[in-house]
Amino acid sequence: LRSQIVANLTNKGYKIPTRIQDEAIPQILKGRDVIGLANAGSGKTAAFLLPIIQKLATQSNRDTVLVITPTRELAQQIQTEFRVFSDKMQLYSTVCVGGLGVRPQIRDLRRKPHIVIGTPGRLKDFLKQRELHLENTTTLVLDEVDQILDMGFLPDVKNIISNIPKNRQSLCFSATITPQIKRLLDEMLVDPVKISVRTSETGNHIAQDIIKAGTPDEKMVELVKMLSQDHFEKVLIFGEMKHSVQKLADKLSKMNFPAVAIHGNKSQPQRQNALAAFKNGKVNILVATGVAARGIDIPNVSHVINFDQPQTHEEYVHRIGRTGRAGRPGQAYTFV
Incomplete structure (x- = not known):
């Protein structure tokens, strides 16, 4: 990882990567599609954000990243971590979620951020309004896939994915894989690496x-x-x-x-x-x-x-x- 990312991690007191980070980061940096199965609290947000920041920092063109999450709280949490990990790197993010004013989010989108983090409903609205442009999206992240589907967002997610170029990297993280999730992943991933660090249903501790x-x-x-x-x-x-x-x-x-x-x-x-x-x-x-x-x-x-x-x-x-x-x-x- 670039020295600035390492410095940002050190400042936050991160020393040793968790298992999901250790296994996922090298695969993501190689450009592979990834399915990450991990318990809550396993550090999976950093597992996808760190390699994404590395890639954004090393590219000369303006490729973008889309992160889809089930809830606005999770979207904001991911943005907070993104800002910490990418400090002093001139990388910009915006959050597109319901329950907050539309205008500031549209204003941020028009500034062409490197990474857009959002919930399916609001992302779909912005696509319809032609405020969200996905033709340069080269990385797609679905976080908490099981919750996204539980909350009935599957049609919205499929609609959003259909607007993203097929030639992309897709990263999916979930606590469980149901038959419905498997069908979605089969449709959207190409030869994925599956990384499972689930200890037990709830963690033994x-x-x-x-x-x-x-x-x-x-x-x-x-x-x-x-x-x-x-x-x-x-x-x-x-x-x-x-x-x-x-x-x-x-x-x-x-x-x-x-x-x-x-x-x-x-x-x-x-x-x-x-x-x-x-x-x-x-x-x-x-x-x-x-x-x-x-x-x-x-x-x-x-x-x-x-x-x-x-x-x-x-x-x-x-x-x-x-x-x-x-x-x-x-x-x-x-x-x-």
């Missing part, structure tokens, strides 16, 4: 336990008991419904357990403020619907609590994967 509570009141009593213990340092609580998530955060705050909430009814700035408060330690409890589990990287979450049970096993795996990041121990509790 996340201790999992259930808590029996019959009524909502009993659940609340048990939850307060848990949160009163010192080692519950940074707690992510999952609920099923938007209104119940907000209600729970408000209730905990009134009981002297300062909490913030993120869910679909909040505006993007409100969601970002809540995430920032939790990340920076201003509050140590975040109550969220499943949307927060989609790839969000919050360091040092000590406990995940499923206050409401997730609907599917995949959702469960995604939720508890918010703790025990980068191999650290974590603890997950589920109320039944």
